[in-house]
Amino acid sequence: xxxxxxxxxxxxxxxxxxxxxxxxxxxxxxxxxxxxxxxxxxxxxxxxxxxxxxxxxxxxxxxxxxxxxxxxxxxxxxxxxxxxxxxxxxxxxxxxxxxxxxxxxxxxxxxxxxxxxxxxxxxxxxxxxx
Numbered sequence: 001x002x003x004x005x006x007x008x009x010x011x012x013x014x015x016x017x018x019x020x021x022x023x024x025x026x027x028x029x030x031x032x033x034x035x036x037x038x039x040x041x042x043x044x045x046x047x048x049x050x051x052x053x054x055x056x057x058x059x060x061x062x063x064x065x066x067x068x069x070x071x072x073x074x075x076x077x078x079x080x081x082x083x084x085x086x087x088x089x090x091x092x093x094x095x096x097x098x099x100x101x102x103x104x105x106x107x108x109x110x111x112x113x114x115x116x117x118x119x120x121x122x123x124x125x126x127x128x129x130x
Contacts, residue, residue, distance in 0.1 A: 033102040040099045043092035044115040047085045051121060054081035082129075085122035093119035 029037075057077045064070055092115055100106055 029103060029105070033099075033104070036095065036099050036102050037107065040092060040095040040115065043088050043095060044118045046088035047092055047118050047122060050081045050085035050088060051118075051125075054078045054085065057081065082122060082125060086126060089119040089122045092116075 054077075057074065061067070061070065061074060061078075096112065096116065096119075106112075
């Protein structure tokens with residue numbers, strides 16, 4: 001009296017077989033909206049990084065006892081970083097309406113406010129240093 005063992009066959013699930021939830025379909029963003037959002041935040045982070053590097057170079061220049069010991073490029077680095085931050089900030093500010101236009105669900109207002117403040121900071125610094 002031998003029992004035959006039933007072998008379970010593994011069902012291969014492909015992406016076409018699985019149906020996404022209805023909630024996922026409603027909340028999904030288009031690829032263009034995702035790309036615009038990523039570019040928007042990268043421009044803001046580029047602005048913030050350039051401003052942080054500018055501040056660090058200015059701190060190093062101010063803390064050096066002998067300014068002649070620094071490389072020649074050190075004196076022009078803050079201006080270059082301000083220019084870089086200005087370009088990235090303009091990109092971040094100008095991308096804000098496009099992100100709102102492309103997305104189905106707008107980004108949180110706190111993120112938008114932070115990106116606008118970050119984008120306006122280099123312009124403010126340029127006006128105050130003029």
